[in-house]
Amino acid sequence: MNIAILALEGCFDTGLTSVLDALATANELAQLMGIQTTGYQVSVVGMRSEVHTAQGLHIPATPYRQSTEPDWVIVPALGYKMPDTLVPALDRPDVCDAMVALRDWARGGASIAAACIGTFVLAESGLLDGGEATTTWWLTPLFRQRYPRVRLDAHRMIIPSGKMLTAGAGFSHVDLALWLIRQNNPELASLVARYLVVDSRPSQGAYMISEHLARADPLIERFDHWVRDRLDQPLTLDAAATALAISKRTLTRRMRDTIGKTPISYIQDLRIERAVHLLRTSDHSVERIAGMVGYADGTTLRTLLRRRLGRGVRELRR
The missing domain is CATH 1.10.10.60 (Homeodomain-like)
Known part of the structure; x- marks a missing residue:
């Protein structure tokens, strides 16, 4: 499976790296245990030639125009946790370019996933309109206000809706990655969860x-x-x-x-x-x-x- 992780300037470090680590662990365990799976070919794609995380780490990224057509695109969270910083970030030129890229990928047949504040980027593109979605629980009032065409259920940790997939708050990036692995091989997903010590968390309700x-x-x-x-x-x-x-x-x-x-x-x-x-x-x-x-x-x-x-x-x- 070809997966592109869309790393935007100021992305949430843990969100990006936890997805990378979960998918890499799946590849390693599949080989170690002799589990038959197509594997995950993962690339980090950026809208600019240089991408820095919210904590200032430099991430090498393949420019969007040079990337191959993915089966899945994953949008990790931006590192802006409150409305007063998030709303201006959604108007940044690179984020606006990312929305165009997401629509292009969707027209090309790719499925798209987003977690935490990454769901705002996906919603801004219009690709969630008419479907179900979840988002980071503490920003549900803002999400409802900005995206009234999206049927929001913030209690759920993961919501697949058509070719879109959304996940809840910060560490739900791991739940998202495990969901993707589970679609190919439930045994491998269970093994990855045990190695990474991740419990099943179907709801955000306990954390709200x-x-x-x-x-x-x-x-x-x-x-x-x-x-x-x-x-x-x-x-x-x-x-x-x-x-x-x-x-x-x-x-x-x-x-x-x-x-x-x-x-x-x-x-x-x-x-x-x-x-x-x-x-x-x-x-x-x-x-x-x-x-x-x-x-x-x-x-x-x-x-x-x-x-x-x-x-x-x-x-x-x-």
Whole structure:
């Protein structure tokens, strides 16, 4: 499989190198273990003759116009983690050129993958329009605002959609690489994961900080504080709207437009977040924690943890 990794100026060092290391490990282990696979021919492609990472490392890159036609293109994250630095970076000449290159590669039949903030570059190209995608969890409000034609599900770690593939936050670059390896050979992907000590992480839900997302809108931040103060109580949309002196429709619309959730779903997220914290930091029983976060019994909490996070109580308490 011919894979081009698109390294843009200021790319996230770990994102770029973790993909390179995972694919190189797959090649080495396949040869060592006699596993039949086509292997991965990987090249680092740049829009300029010189590329420097966010930490200042110099990366030799094949100029885009001199690269061969790839089967897959991978876009690692840019090293700009917050909106005030990311948004200007998306208007840089080399990033705009990269969007043209991505569209050219797609027209040529290549599949395209992006992880973390690299998903913004892919979304800017328009290639995600009409499809599903995930992105780095703390930038979901910005992603929804800029790309309303993309069906965003930031809880999922990996989302394949047509010939596009997106992955969540920073270290999901490894999940992306393992997904690619798994499509060719599940045995090899499992072996690489064991050598690199990578656990299965189907969801970003366990890592999200709801309070951070709420800061994107003053109304949602007020709602967030109101809910946190009452997590052990029965909560309704009517009560929240009355407390905030707004209509239920306004609260629901602002939640949907900013973070893509209903108020009731957000309340459940906060309850799960608090429960996970208590499971990790206290000796309380599951039944007691369930009551502390507003659930009738431990069975309900166990079911929600498994459904939302892909993990049960035992795994969280390790």
